[in-house]
Amino acid sequence: MALTPELVVFxxxxxxxxxxxxxxxxxxxxxxxxxxxxxxxxxxxxxFLMLAAPFIxxxxxxxxxxxxxxxxxxxIMLLGAEMLRHRSQVLPWQPWLAFVLGVLFxxxxxxxxxxxxxxFLVAGILGTPPIFPEELSAExxxxxxxxxxxxxxxxxxxxxxxxxxxVAMIGAVVLTRDSKGRQVxxxxxxxxxxxRPVRG
Amino acid sequence: xxPTAFYLGLSAILFTLGVAGVxxxxxxxxxxxxxxxxxxxxxxxxxxxxxxxxxxxxQVFVFFVMTVAAAEVAVGLALIxxxxxxxxxxxxxxxxxxxx
Numbered sequence: 001m002a003l004t005p006e007l008v009v010f011x012x013x014x015x016x017x018x019x020x021x022x023x024x025x026x027x028x029x030x031x032x033x034x035x036x037x038x039x040x041x042x043x044x045x046x047x048f049l050m051l052a053a054p055f056i057x058x059x060x061x062x063x064x065x066x067x068x069x070x071x072x073x074x075x076i077m078l079l080g081a082e083m084l085r086h087r088s089q090v091l092p093w094q095p096w097l098a099f100v101l102g103v104l105f106x107x108x109x110x111x112x113x114x115x116x117x118x119x120f121l122v123a124g125i126l127g128t129p130p131i132f133p134e135e136l137s138a139e140x141x142x143x144x145x146x147x148x149x150x151x152x153x154x155x156x157x158x159x160x161x162x163x164x165x166x167v168a169m170i171g172a173v174v175l176t177r178d179s180k181g182r183q184v185x186x187x188x189x190x191x192x193x194x195x196r197p198v199r200g
Numbered sequence: 201x202x203p204t205a206f207y208l209g210l211s212a213i214l215f216t217l218g219v220a221g222v223x224x225x226x227x228x229x230x231x232x233x234x235x236x237x238x239x240x241x242x243x244x245x246x247x248x249x250x251x252x253x254x255x256x257x258x259q260v261f262v263f264f265v266m267t268v269a270a271a272e273v274a275v276g277l278a279l280i281x282x283x284x285x286x287x288x289x290x291x292x293x294x295x296x297x298x299x300x
Contacts, residue, residue, distance in 0.1 A: 010206060018214065064269075072229065149257060164268070164271050165271055172275055
């Protein structure tokens, strides 16, 4: 296969994204992990651009790298939980077991992809003649055509999505509400005798 | 034109790194970030196949995945904040009871 400039860009960006994922995994500080993940999301949005999905790429940057990761950073900095103070010794063998099982997972994934029936899939994909840019209409992946597909074919899932977001919002509000009514000084008001919960 | 199989391979690597993060790290926030990494690698496969088959439905599904991710992050971070309030820590090994 000829090493086209697009392929070179792909390999460089793939290395950056895998490196950012590794950095997220192994940073001691949660803030650094979040910033590595932002880098990973930015690189993946460039992949989306290369795959003729400009609108998805912009949504990736604004929603994922913007909103969701800023939420993560807010929580990390609000809690002051950027470092775990001590390594727990509850399950000392667990990381090693996890490592072995992770390697096994990759092996199974590779086996299924390349040998167990998946080789036809891979061969089919590799054998498919590449789509030339001129076959691709300029509209493909743009906001207008994506919106048409979304509202014509996926209207009900789209409405269900709004319901899902509403439920998540209510859930977040209910979960973070301090139901015991803690006061500013950190103490709790004594409930009246009639309001005290009966145990048993 | 980069072959679709390359994107699939990259996505598999990123997904495995996310799995490793969930299994190895004990900081609840980093476990959540690893879940985001896995969802994002699934998005990459969706978009790669959308390009392969010139079918925009794959790109629409990325929206739904992103919505689920946003909802999950909102609820999950609310849970983490609540757990941190009651237990003064978010080490997953120390969270072994459901009753605060």
